[in-house]
Amino acid sequence: MLIVDDEVFVRKGLIRILGECSPQFEICGEAENGEQALTLIEQLNPELVIADIRMPVLDGLGLIKKVKTELEQQPIFIILSGYADFSYAQQAFRYNVSDYILKPVDEQELNAALNKIAQTLNQKQLLSITREKPLVETVIESLLQTQPDDQVMGRIAYALELPLTSSYTYLIAEMQDQLPAGEVDYLPALKDSLLHYLRQEDQTLLLHVRTHNQYGVILPGQWVDERDHSPWGGYRTMLDTLERELGTTIALFVGQKVSHLKQIVSSGESAEKSLQYRFAAGFEGIYMADELLELPLYYFDIDEGLHSKLIYEVEANDHKGYSSTVDAIFSMFQERHFAPGAVTNTIRRSMIAIINIIRQLEGDENTLQWMTELLNWPLKYRNLKQLKQVFQQFIAEAAEYIAEKRGGKSEGNIEKIKKYIDGHYRENIYLKGIAADFDMNPVYLGQLFRKTYGVYFNEYLLSLRIEEAKRLLRQTKKRMYEIAELVGFQNADYFATQFEKLENMTPTDYRNMMIGQ
Incomplete structure (x- = not known):
C-alpha cells in the first residue's frame, strides 16, 4: 500500500489507523503529491494506493489518469477528499476507483473498503495457483x-x-x-x-x-x-x-x-x-x-488469599509451603480453564510483589538467574508444565535471595516489633509503617505476627489500647474524648464502638460499673 497526501499529519494518522485495523496490508511508502507518487508506483509496484484528491503539482485524479495511461503497473485506488463534491466522485469512478472516502476518515468505513480490496487481491492470486x-x-x-x-x-x-x-x-x-x-x-x-x-x-x-x-x-x-x-x-x-x-x-x-x-x-x-x-x-x-469451545474460559486473577499466601511463604523461605501453593495455583489454572491472558496476569502480579520485596531490602532483582526467563516466558514456554518449571525455579531462587538479604533476622525482628508495639500503641501506628521501618513487606509481617502470636496485628493493637482505656476509666475522671486520644484513637465515637465490640458494654457503662463496685 502507498499513501499519498500533501498533509503529513493526515499521512501519519492513516498509518496509525491502518496499523490497527488492516494487518493484511503493508505500507511500502508515502508521497506528498501525485508526481512523487507516480515515481514510487514505478519503483515499489504497490497493489493499493490511497490518495488525496486535492494536492499540489499533480492531484489525485491526475495521478490516476497517468497511471492508467502511462504505466504498466495498475494498482487499485482509494480516493480521499475533504470536499463532498459529487462531480469529483463521478470523475473518480470513471477511472474505476475502488472507493471514495470523505475526510475525516471513518475507521469502520476504511476497514470495510480494505477488506473488500483484500478479498479481490486474494482471488487474483488464487486464479494463478500452481503447486509451487x-x-x-x-x-x-x-x-x-x-x-x-x-x-x-x-x-x-x-x-x-x-x-x-x-x-x-x-x-x-x-x-x-x-x-x-x-x-x-x-x-x-x-x-x-x-x-x-x-x-x-x-x-x-x-x-x-x-x-x-x-x-x-x-x-x-x-x-x-x-x-x-x-x-x-x-x-x-x-x-x-x-x-x-x-x-x-x-x-x-x-x-x-x-x-x-x-x-x-x-x-x-x-x-x-x-x-x-x-x-x-x-x-x-x-x-x-x-x-x-463449550467450556467457559476464566479471565480473572487467582484468589487474593492464595496470592498472599505465596508471597508470605517466599518471604519466610518456606520451601514446602511455597511449593504447595504453586501446585495449588497451577491446578487452579487447569481446573478453571484460565485464559492465557489471565495466566500472564497472575505470573506478572507475583513477580511484581516479589520484586518490590527485594527492592525494599535494597537488593537487585536483575541478579536472579531466572528473572529474565520468567519475564519472557510467553516467547519460549508454551505449555503449563514448562511454565510451572520456570516459575518454581524463580520462586525458589527469589526466596533464597530474600532470606540472604534479610540475613535470617525475621524471627528476631518479630520480637522487636512486638516490643515496639507495646511501647508505642498510644501513638498513631499502623502495619505498613512498622513494616517499612523494619524493612519488611506488610503482608509478610502480618502473616508472621499472626503465626508467632496467634492473633492479627490489628487485633493485638486494639486489645492493648482497650486495656489501657479501661485503666484510665477506672483510675481517672478524664472525659471520653481525652481517653480516646490518650490510647491512640483519633475519633471518640470510633473508640466507643471498638470498646463496646470487645467488652460488650460502652465505656460509660464500664466506668459506672466500676464506680458501683
Missing part, C-alpha cells in the same frame, strides 16, 4: 481469511486434486521446544512426517508457516487415520509420530470438521479459539475445538 510451495501457502492463508467465489474454489480444487464437497479439518501444530519462535525450521521435517503418517507422499500437503512456532495444515477427512475409536480419532497416534520423528514436544489444536472446502475458514477460526485453552486440564497435547 509459496502459492500453496498463499492459497491456505486466503482460504482462512475469506470464502472465495465458486469459480475460484473450482480452480483450487482442480489444481490440488481435492473434492470440493468432502470433510476437511484445519489443524495447528505448535512446536513446544522451549526455544524462541523460528529458531528451528521444522517445516521440511514436519511435511515429510505428515505425508508419511497420512500415507499420501504423492499428494500436495496444504501446510503453511504461522507465527509463534506454529504450523497450520488443512486435512482432508479421508487422510485422517480412523483406526483409534476414541473421540480423538487418530490424533493421538499422529502426535506420538510427530514428536518421535521431529524430536520435540508438540501440541495439536484441532478445528471443527466442515463438509466443504469453502468452509475451511470456519474450521480455522475454531482451531484459533482452541489455542486459548492451552492451560486447561486433561487434554495432554491434543486440543479438540469440538470439546473445548
Whole structure:
C-alpha cells in the first residue's frame, strides 16, 4: 500500500489507523503529491494506493489518469477528499476507483473498503495457483481469511486434486521446544512426517508457516487415520509420530470438521479459539475445538488469599509451603480453564510483589538467574508444565535471595516489633509503617505476627489500647474524648464502638460499673 497526501499529519494518522485495523496490508511508502507518487508506483509496484484528491503539482485524479495511461503497473485506488463534491466522485469512478472516502476518515468505513480490496487481491492470486510451495501457502492463508467465489474454489480444487464437497479439518501444530519462535525450521521435517503418517507422499500437503512456532495444515477427512475409536480419532497416534520423528514436544489444536472446502475458514477460526485453552486440564497435547469451545474460559486473577499466601511463604523461605501453593495455583489454572491472558496476569502480579520485596531490602532483582526467563516466558514456554518449571525455579531462587538479604533476622525482628508495639500503641501506628521501618513487606509481617502470636496485628493493637482505656476509666475522671486520644484513637465515637465490640458494654457503662463496685 502507498499513501499519498500533501498533509503529513493526515499521512501519519492513516498509518496509525491502518496499523490497527488492516494487518493484511503493508505500507511500502508515502508521497506528498501525485508526481512523487507516480515515481514510487514505478519503483515499489504497490497493489493499493490511497490518495488525496486535492494536492499540489499533480492531484489525485491526475495521478490516476497517468497511471492508467502511462504505466504498466495498475494498482487499485482509494480516493480521499475533504470536499463532498459529487462531480469529483463521478470523475473518480470513471477511472474505476475502488472507493471514495470523505475526510475525516471513518475507521469502520476504511476497514470495510480494505477488506473488500483484500478479498479481490486474494482471488487474483488464487486464479494463478500452481503447486509451487509459496502459492500453496498463499492459497491456505486466503482460504482462512475469506470464502472465495465458486469459480475460484473450482480452480483450487482442480489444481490440488481435492473434492470440493468432502470433510476437511484445519489443524495447528505448535512446536513446544522451549526455544524462541523460528529458531528451528521444522517445516521440511514436519511435511515429510505428515505425508508419511497420512500415507499420501504423492499428494500436495496444504501446510503453511504461522507465527509463534506454529504450523497450520488443512486435512482432508479421508487422510485422517480412523483406526483409534476414541473421540480423538487418530490424533493421538499422529502426535506420538510427530514428536518421535521431529524430536520435540508438540501440541495439536484441532478445528471443527466442515463438509466443504469453502468452509475451511470456519474450521480455522475454531482451531484459533482452541489455542486459548492451552492451560486447561486433561487434554495432554491434543486440543479438540469440538470439546473445548463449550467450556467457559476464566479471565480473572487467582484468589487474593492464595496470592498472599505465596508471597508470605517466599518471604519466610518456606520451601514446602511455597511449593504447595504453586501446585495449588497451577491446578487452579487447569481446573478453571484460565485464559492465557489471565495466566500472564497472575505470573506478572507475583513477580511484581516479589520484586518490590527485594527492592525494599535494597537488593537487585536483575541478579536472579531466572528473572529474565520468567519475564519472557510467553516467547519460549508454551505449555503449563514448562511454565510451572520456570516459575518454581524463580520462586525458589527469589526466596533464597530474600532470606540472604534479610540475613535470617525475621524471627528476631518479630520480637522487636512486638516490643515496639507495646511501647508505642498510644501513638498513631499502623502495619505498613512498622513494616517499612523494619524493612519488611506488610503482608509478610502480618502473616508472621499472626503465626508467632496467634492473633492479627490489628487485633493485638486494639486489645492493648482497650486495656489501657479501661485503666484510665477506672483510675481517672478524664472525659471520653481525652481517653480516646490518650490510647491512640483519633475519633471518640470510633473508640466507643471498638470498646463496646470487645467488652460488650460502652465505656460509660464500664466506668459506672466500676464506680458501683
